[in-house]
Amino acid sequence: MHESIFNHAGLRYLWVSLTLLTGSVVAYLWHDPIGVPNGGTWLGYTLGTIAALLILWLMWFGIRKRRYSSSMGTLRGWLSAHIYLGTALLLIGLLHSGFQLGFNIHTLTLLLMFIVIFSGFFGVYAYVRFPSLMTRNRDSASRQAIIDEIHDIDQNSLVFADAVDPKIHATILRSIGRTRLGGGVRALLFPRDDSDSALDQVREYLDKRDAERRPGAQTRDMPTMFAMVDFLAASGGADNKNVQLRKLMDLLARKKSLSGRLSRDLQLQALMEIWLYVHVPLSFALLAALSAHVVSVFFYW
Amino acid sequence: MRWLIRRVTRQAKSGAAFEEDIHYGDVLTLGRGADQAIFLPDLRAALAHARVTSISGGQYRIESLITAGVRVNGSIVSAITAGPGATIDIGTTRVQLLEPPRDYEAAVEVSQIDKAEIAAQERARAPKLTLSEAGLRKRLLSWSMFFVVLLIALGVPLFAHYFPSARPLTDRLPIASRGQWESGPLAASHHFFGRECTTCHEGGFSAVRDQACRSCHQITPGHADPKKYDMSLLGDDRCAFCHRDHNGVDALVRADQELCSDCHKALSKRGDKLPKQLDVSDFGSDHPAFVVTLPQWTAAGQYAPVRAALATEGIKEASGLKFPHDTHLNEDGIRGPAGDEKLDCASCHRPEAGGARIQPISFESDCQRCHLLTFSVRGADRQVQHGKVAEVGFAVQEFFAREALEGGFDQVDAPTVVRVRRRPGQSVTPQERAEALTWARDQATTTLDRLFDGQACSECHSTYRDEAGAWNVKPVRVTGIWFPRAEFSHRKHDTMTCVDCHPAATSTESSDLLLPDIDNCRGCHGGEHVDDKVPSTCISCHGFHTGPLVQHEARSAADTRKQNSAAIVTVK
Numbered sequence: 001m002h003e004s005i006f007n008h009a010g011l012r013y014l015w016v017s018l019t020l021l022t023g024s025v026v027a028y029l030w031h032d033p034i035g036v037p038n039g040g041t042w043l044g045y046t047l048g049t050i051a052a053l054l055i056l057w058l059m060w061f062g063i064r065k066r067r068y069s070s071s072m073g074t075l076r077g078w079l080s081a082h083i084y085l086g087t088a089l090l091l092i093g094l095l096h097s098g099f100q101l102g103f104n105i106h107t108l109t110l111l112l113m114f115i116v117i118f119s120g121f122f123g124v125y126a127y128v129r130f131p132s133l134m135t136r137n138r139d140s141a142s143r144q145a146i147i148d149e150i151h152d153i154d155q156n157s158l159v160f161a162d163a164v165d166p167k168i169h170a171t172i173l174r175s176i177g178r179t180r181l182g183g184g185v186r187a188l189l190f191p192r193d194d195s196d197s198a199l200d201q202v203r204e205y206l207d208k209r210d211a212e213r214r215p216g217a218q219t220r221d222m223p224t225m226f227a228m229v230d231f232l233a234a235s236g237g238a239d240n241k242n243v244q245l246r247k248l249m250d251l252l253a254r255k256k257s258l259s260g261r262l263s264r265d266l267q268l269q270a271l272m273e274i275w276l277y278v279h280v281p282l283s284f285a286l287l288a289a290l291s292a293h294v295v296s297v298f299f300y301w
Numbered sequence: 302m303r304w305l306i307r308r309v310t311r312q313a314k315s316g317a318a319f320e321e322d323i324h325y326g327d328v329l330t331l332g333r334g335a336d337q338a339i340f341l342p343d344l345r346a347a348l349a350h351a352r353v354t355s356i357s358g359g360q361y362r363i364e365s366l367i368t369a370g371v372r373v374n375g376s377i378v379s380a381i382t383a384g385p386g387a388t389i390d391i392g393t394t395r396v397q398l399l400e401p402p403r404d405y406e407a408a409v410e411v412s413q414i415d416k417a418e419i420a421a422q423e424r425a426r427a428p429k430l431t432l433s434e435a436g437l438r439k440r441l442l443s444w445s446m447f448f449v450v451l452l453i454a455l456g457v458p459l460f461a462h463y464f465p466s467a468r469p470l471t472d473r474l475p476i477a478s479r480g481q482w483e484s485g486p487l488a489a490s491h492h493f494f495g496r497e498c499t500t501c502h503e504g505g506f507s508a509v510r511d512q513a514c515r516s517c518h519q520i521t522p523g524h525a526d527p528k529k530y531d532m533s534l535l536g537d538d539r540c541a542f543c544h545r546d547h548n549g550v551d552a553l554v555r556a557d558q559e560l561c562s563d564c565h566k567a568l569s570k571r572g573d574k575l576p577k578q579l580d581v582s583d584f585g586s587d588h589p590a591f592v593v594t595l596p597q598w599t600a601a602g603q604y605a606p607v608r609a610a611l612a613t614e615g616i617k618e619a620s621g622l623k624f625p626h627d628t629h630l631n632e633d634g635i636r637g638p639a640g641d642e643k644l645d646c647a648s649c650h651r652p653e654a655g656g657a658r659i660q661p662i663s664f665e666s667d668c669q670r671c672h673l674l675t676f677s678v679r680g681a682d683r684q685v686q687h688g689k690v691a692e693v694g695f696a697v698q699e700f701f702a703r704e705a706l707e708g709g710f711d712q713v714d715a716p717t718v719v720r721v722r723r724r725p726g727q728s729v730t731p732q733e734r735a736e737a738l739t740w741a742r743d744q745a746t747t748t749l750d751r752l753f754d755g756q757a758c759s760e761c762h763s764t765y766r767d768e769a770g771a772w773n774v775k776p777v778r779v780t781g782i783w784f785p786r787a788e789f790s791h792r793k794h795d796t797m798t799c800v801d802c803h804p805a806a807t808s809t810e811s812s813d814l815l816l817p818d819i820d821n822c823r824g825c826h827g828g829e830h831v832d833d834k835v836p837s838t839c840i841s842c843h844g845f846h847t848g849p850l851v852q853h854e855a856r857s858a859a860d861t862r863k864q865n866s867a868a869i870v871t872v873k
Contacts, residue, residue: 034557036548038485158344159344162344171368174370177370184429187435277437280439289450292451295455296482297482299459301502301507
């Protein structure tokens with residue numbers, strides 16, 4: 001069976017986590033503390049120590065994954081343990097708190113921990129789901145190949161457009177100028193399909209021409225394309241330029257398909273990364289909150 | 302209009318080579334078309350791409366002739382007015398507007414954009430394909446958040462701790478300064494000073510000291526007498542070991558059974574002097590039968606109460622009183638001043654104002670209505686005083702002396718002087734007076750004998766003659782508080798009737814102990830963990846701080862009083 005981050009070493013870390021969780025829950029249920037369950041009982045301190053050490057160890061993953069020469073277990077093993085023990089931390093942290101929540105640094109620590117862990121859950125989902133989506137989306141081409149092809153198409157379209165008419169050349173020029181690959185954070189995460197109005201314009205132009213051949217057909221307000229239609233009508237509609245125009249349309253359709261795939265590819269890539277911008281910075285905030293939490297409870301013991 | 306068109310043919314560090322050209326016309330056209338004033342052999346240029354018009358004041362008007370616009374000074378525009386120095390980039394060609402030299406109305410310089418610059422532009426315009434290329438920086442964000450949280454959650458509160466003078470400022474911060482460290486709500490009674498952490502917390506990683514608690518709780522006694530018991534058995538006996546604040550408004554006082562049972566479940570095995578009676582772990586299943594305190598005095602008159610189990614065979618209360626409850630509670634009634642009447646418990650037993658205890662019985666208010674202390678038919682409304690034996694003797698003797706000396710006492714066997722009615726002011730001879738007083742003494746003695754032995758006192762009391770032959774009453778010693786080591790409130794049990802616990806109607810002797818033992822309580826109460834009875838923990842009845850005051854400096858008079866009150870058994 002294929003070994004993944006989930007079943008690494010025969011589910012070793014799942015069992016470690018389950019054991020830890022079972023032990024914690026049993027101890028919590030068995031424990032009859034002075035007063036109400038809280039972080040200040042011996043079990044509270046024990047669970048808190050375990051949770052704090054787990055947080056430090058989980059954050060060490062960020063260092064370990066950069067140490068390519070490390071021989072301390074495989075990175076896949078580390079990630080497997082990172083996921084399972086991180087999940088276990090949810091409950092251990094809650095049990096440590098004794099479910100006492102308030103408007104204070106202690107609950108902020110718990111809250112940050114929750115956000116970090118749940119963002120990690122999204123990360124797990126992304127790492128499991130998105131690579132196969134990306135592979136299918138790219139259709140066995142590399143990203144750079146897609147970008148190169150888009151550039152080639154741009155060059156070729158200008159050649160074809162130039163052969164047709166200056167107006168169409170200007171349209172294509174504008175289209176190239178407007179083509180945006182990638183972009184800002186928002187554009188990467190939520191791509192808008194405005195990549196190619198040129199294709200729409202050319203296609204509408206052809207539809208328009210067909211429609212005009214049918215009496216009573218609707219016309220739409222497309223001034224630029226009316227000009228192209230006029231031009232093509234004047235040129236007879238079946239000459240060499242018309243062939244060039246159809247080739248141009250094929251190119252534009254290909255470009256639209258490519259840029260659509262590219263933005264989907266970039267979007268998936270961005271989704272696979274964006275959760276880390278929550279996961280990592282908030283885990284640093286968590287580290288600070290944890291330090292304040294630990295110092296404060298012992299400073300005013 | 303004359304345009305100077307200067308074409309840069311070669312660019313080098315040493316200088317550039319130019320060739321100049323003149324264009325006539327108002328408009329300078331740029332494009333790939335052969336008819337354009339400046340010809341751009343580049344597919345990225347339209348046939349007629351843009352035009353430049355010289356307008357007044359040495360300014361130029363640049364207009365794009367295609368919808369894609371034209372790049373002027375690095376940004377795409379459709380039309381703009383610009384002065385000399387502006388650059389128009391189309392493909393790899395750069396057209397720069399110049400200050401027109403003499404003899405010309407307008408001038409431009411046409412050059413090829415430097416390859417390095419093109420590469421730089423391409424890099425700048427290169428698509429941003431990842432979030433980090435789009436400008437997101439994890440590391441900066443991470444460390445910023447780390448230090449911001451550390452400053453707010455640790456820096457500010459520590460600053461407020463070490464610089465008290467800054468607290469008025471820091472406490473006003475919206476982040477609550479040290480308030481954000483508070484792990485939970487304080488107990489209700491601590492709220493009034495709770496904003497100032499250092500009232501209890503010294504800071505610097507030291508636990509709350511007892512001294513901090515005692516600054517207010519000076520007169521709280523300890524648990525047991527350390528001279529009798531080894532208090533080290535309690536382990537950590539800091540106040541804060543049991544009293545853990547910041548766990549809600551009512552969580553400061555422990556009510557759990559384990560508070561006691563941790564030690565008491567097998568206390569007698571822990572030390573030599575520890576009585577088995579103290580081995581308790583659960584009211585419902587592991588609690589000894591009740592023990593009462595019975596008042597007793599030594600021969601020398603020293604008060605020495607004894608403790609005895611309620612279940613002791615033949616246990617009696619030696620109160621010195623005779624009182625059959627059954628007679629008084631007779632279903633058919635009992636003779637009262639106005640005929641037969643039916644009594645119940647409340648006829649005599651009334652709760653104290655607080656309702657917890659029952660008031661002591663008083664002869665005057667509870668008995669005398671029926672049990673009159675009259676002694677002579679001639680003075681039928683006169684009664685002797687209750688409770689003062691000597692006064693009774695005086696009162697009776699004075700009564701008969703007055704009768705004898707006033708005369709007119711209508712009794713056949715009395716001397717003449719007593720029987721003769723005298724006018725007021727009429728004197729008697731010394732012999733007559735002696736005779737009258739002798740008679741009076743005899744009458745008093747007879748009456749006292751009757752009062753003390755048969756008619757009045759001995760109805761309830763044990764009476765005797767002392768060595769001198771005078772009547773006396775044995776002391777009455779009714780137990781005031783049967784269970785001084787526990788607290789019981791009648792008020793909390795007012796849904797019950799008296800006879801549910803006290804079998805008074807069948808009691809024939811006043812020495813009967815009409816007290817319920819533990820089984821009676823267990824009918825309703827169980828240990829902490831029962832679910833079909835009232836869960837009752839140790840401190841439902843017993844206190845923890847019932848020992849002597851813990852020794853510490855400057856004990857006040859109030860302390861001493863409280864300490865004593867905890868040990869003294871009240872005897873009414």
